[in-house]
Amino acid sequence: MSHLSRDERLLALDGALDPARETHLAACAACRTEVGALRGVVARVRAVDVPEPSPLFWDHLAARVGDAIAREPAPVAGRGWWSPRLAWAAAAVLVTAAGTGYLMRPQAPPATVVVAHTAPAVVEPSAARPSPPAIDADASPGDDGWALIAAVAEDGGQDDELLAPQAGQAELSISALSPEERTALARELAAELAPGRVREG
Amino acid sequence: MDVWQTRMPWPATLAMPGSEPRHAAPTEAPEPVATPATGLATLDDRALVAAATAGDRAAFDVLVRRHQRTVYGVCYRFSGDHADASDLAQDAFVRAYRGLGRFKGDAAFSTWLYRIAVNVCLSRAAVKTPALDPIEPLELADLSGDRPDDPLRRAQDAARVKAAIARLPEKQRMTVILRVYHELPHDAIARTLGSTVGTVKANFFHALQNLRKLLAERPS
Numbered sequence: 001m002s003h004l005s006r007d008e009r010l011l012a013l014d015g016a017l018d019p020a021r022e023t024h025l026a027a028c029a030a031c032r033t034e035v036g037a038l039r040g041v042v043a044r045v046r047a048v049d050v051p052e053p054s055p056l057f058w059d060h061l062a063a064r065v066g067d068a069i070a071r072e073p074a075p076v077a078g079r080g081w082w083s084p085r086l087a088w089a090a091a092a093v094l095v096t097a098a099g100t101g102y103l104m105r106p107q108a109p110p111a112t113v114v115v116a117h118t119a120p121a122v123v124e125p126s127a128a129r130p131s132p133p134a135i136d137a138d139a140s141p142g143d144d145g146w147a148l149i150a151a152v153a154e155d156g157g158q159d160d161e162l163l164a165p166q167a168g169q170a171e172l173s174i175s176a177l178s179p180e181e182r183t184a185l186a187r188e189l190a191a192e193l194a195p196g197r198v199r200e201g
Numbered sequence: 202m203d204v205w206q207t208r209m210p211w212p213a214t215l216a217m218p219g220s221e222p223r224h225a226a227p228t229e230a231p232e233p234v235a236t237p238a239t240g241l242a243t244l245d246d247r248a249l250v251a252a253a254t255a256g257d258r259a260a261f262d263v264l265v266r267r268h269q270r271t272v273y274g275v276c277y278r279f280s281g282d283h284a285d286a287s288d289l290a291q292d293a294f295v296r297a298y299r300g301l302g303r304f305k306g307d308a309a310f311s312t313w314l315y316r317i318a319v320n321v322c323l324s325r326a327a328v329k330t331p332a333l334d335p336i337e338p339l340e341l342a343d344l345s346g347d348r349p350d351d352p353l354r355r356a357q358d359a360a361r362v363k364a365a366i367a368r369l370p371e372k373q374r375m376t377v378i379l380r381v382y383h384e385l386p387h388d389a390i391a392r393t394l395g396s397t398v399g400t401v402k403a404n405f406f407h408a409l410q411n412l413r414k415l416l417a418e419r420p421s
Contacts, residue, residue, distance in 0.1 A: 044362050045382075062262060
């Protein structure tokens with residue numbers, strides 16, 4: 001029968017070795033020596049106590065901690081790493097990434113691709129281009145920006161209410177504009193929506 | 202499950218059950234919590250955390266007094282030095298205070314706090330090597346056999362063991378501390394260290410083997 005493995009030797013220390021292996025341990029001098037040596041080390045380590053500090057030390061330590069936390073701002077309930085500032089930064093990254101992606105998007109491919117010098121073949125655009133990945137942090141492991149956005153999407157932290165658009169928010173924002181600002185906004189929107197408008201460089 | 206508290210019924214001295222505490226009476230009563238808000242002392246950890254998070258610093262002081270012995274003990278076992286252990290314990294409590302808002306109550310507060318203390322020790326170890334006392338040889342060579350229960354000899358052996366533990370790599374050292382002194386099971390150690398059970402077992406085994414070698418060394 002084979003000697004005790006590393007895990008079995010640890011189990012033997014805890015007195016939790018399988019009965020069949022206990023039989024081996026009882027019969028095998030080499031294994032008994034090994035386990036005995038480990039037991040001896042544990043016993044010697046266990047025998048070392050923490051020296052008791054002065055009785056005044058505990059009051060002193062508590063006072064030191066009290067002084068230190070007195071300089072700290074009060075803890076914020078329910079706030080993890082997900083702060084509003086980070087939320088807005090992530091939102092900015094998201095918007096920038098979406099805008100960049102839109103501007104840098106490839107031109108639409110021709111409806112059909114004819115391969116020259118061979119029998120004409122028709123390739124559907126959907127087959128020619130891979131479909132975009134689903135939203136999954138692991139889908140683009142090399143893309144930190146994507147991972148951040150995916151993490152933000154998955155987090156569902158306590159600050160979601162700070163990020164989610166609230167009903168009537170746009171109306172509220174517009175109602176806060178001055179008459180001149182509303183006129184300017186209407187002019188800008190009309191210009192943007194005019195048919196045949198060419199994007200200015 | 203509060204592994205730390207259920208497995209540590211001896212917070213006053215951090216001595217193991219069955220061992221002979223040499224520095225405090227084993228029957229020592231629990232330390233009275235001296236705070237102006239004595240009513241807080243009757244609250245459980247969860248209620249104190251809620252009060253501290255709501256801005257009651259006295260509630261956090263009660264938590265400090267309740268857990269400082271164990272936190273200090275972990276830090277002392279790891280650093281081997283009273284002054285360093287005091288600094289590490291203070292740092293652990295300050296970090297815990299800063300992170301109270303992140304304590305979700307999934308585990309016991311003590312488990313969460315001690316995990317912070319362990320991380321403080323390990324991160325400090327990354328920038329500071331503990332003082333390495335020389336491993337003094339014992340006058341009598343046979344350590345495995347029966348020994349006279351001589352306090353001087355026992356102190357000498359304790360110093361040797363302490364010096365040997367200080368020489369272990371940080372993760373091995375912390376694994377030995379959590380396994381031997383706090384009797385945490387391997388899976389609880391793995392959760393505390395952010396590791397796997399297999400790694401914890403390997404670290405513990407290698408730590409014991411290293412200690413065995415270090416304690417067997419004789420200066421030339």
